[in-house]
Amino acid sequence: MKKLSLITLIATILTLAGCVSSRKVNYLQDMKQNSQIELEHRFEAVIRPYDEITVQITSSDAELTRPFQWNLGTNASNISAPEYLVDVDGNIDLPVLGKLHVDGMTRLQLQDTLTAMLKQSNIISDPFVMVRFKSFKIFFLGATGGKAVTIPNERCTFLEALALAGDINVYTDRSKIAVMREVDGKITTRYLDPRSSTVFNDPYFMLRQNDFIITESRTLKTKRDEVTYWMGWMSSIVSIASLVTTILVYTTLKK
Incomplete structure (x- = not known):
């Protein structure tokens, strides 16, 4: 009975050690099966100074959109959406349209703003504008x-x-x-x-x-120190297990 109690104690120690480790590292430990959480905060990225954005403007008349495109070579088909760096004041400088304050806008708001500007200025009657964050x-x-x-x-x-x-x-x-x-x-x-x-x-x-x-690290120990610490524990546990096994074998043979 005493031998069984000793084995049970060792098994309990190992189990508890594993549980403590899990509590320290496992994600979302209080989540249940099929649980649902209502999100209170919704977010849409807004343009800020020093952001890099791309602005692609297309139309049924490709000639009208040419000033808003970048030609990367002699091949007319080698065209890329222009990239703009938002300056410290939150502005970008667009061809034809000039300087535009974009700080605080979402990309969809900027798309709608540019579409309206192009139509109202009679520059392009059917513009399609696509804005993307580059960085x-x-x-x-x-x-x-x-x-x-x-x-x-x-x-x-x-x-x-x-x-x-x-x-x-x-x-x-x-x-x-x-x-x-x-x-x-x-x-x-x-x-x-x-x-x-x-x-x-x-x-x-x-x-x-x-x-x-x-x-931050969980302790002031380095990774090597912590590995050494746990290896020491494992060595002790293995030694105890070996001792218990030896005692059990010796007792059995003696009978």
């Missing part, structure tokens, strides 16, 4: 190492950014992952915890272009 990047610093992640569209959530970055390692403190961004000329920071479903309704869950995600 939408999220930056990572801290325990995961420094990297810039390019977002394939203008919508990116906190969890999507972590996935695109290749996830964060087990040594990262998930209880306080900082999202840092510039708002009205000020740097603001919020801490998000992806282990809880409450992260979905954090106002910083929907990321903006040029946000920083900053991570």
Whole structure:
């Protein structure tokens, strides 16, 4: 009976150790099967100073749109959508139309504005305008190492950014992952915890272009120190298991 109790104790210790580790690293631990969460914060990217955007203007009359295109060579078909860098005041300078203030506009709002301007100025009667963000990047610093992640569209959530970055390692403190961004000329920071479903309704869950995600290590130990620590524990557990096995075998043979 005592031998069985000892084995049970060792198994319990191993199980508890695994549970503690899971609680530290598993995502969305309070999510249930088929659970639904109403999102309180919706986000659509807006154009800001220093953003790069492309503006494609087409029409049934290709000749009318020629001033708004970039010809990349002698081949007339080698045409690309022009790229514009938003200046510090939030403006872009368009051919024919001139300077336009775009700071704070969504890409759809800019599309509608340009369409209306082209029609009202009798420049193009049937314009089709397509605006895209060329540079939408999220930056990572801290325990995961420094990297810039390019977002394939203008919508990116906190969890999507972590996935695109290749996830964060087990040594990262998930209880306080900082999202840092510039708002009205000020740097603001919020801490998000992806282990809880409450992260979905954090106002910083929907990321903006040029946000920083900053991570910290769970302890002051280096990765090598922590590996050594857990290897020591595993060695001790194996030694105890070997000792118990030896005692059981010896007892059995003695009988």
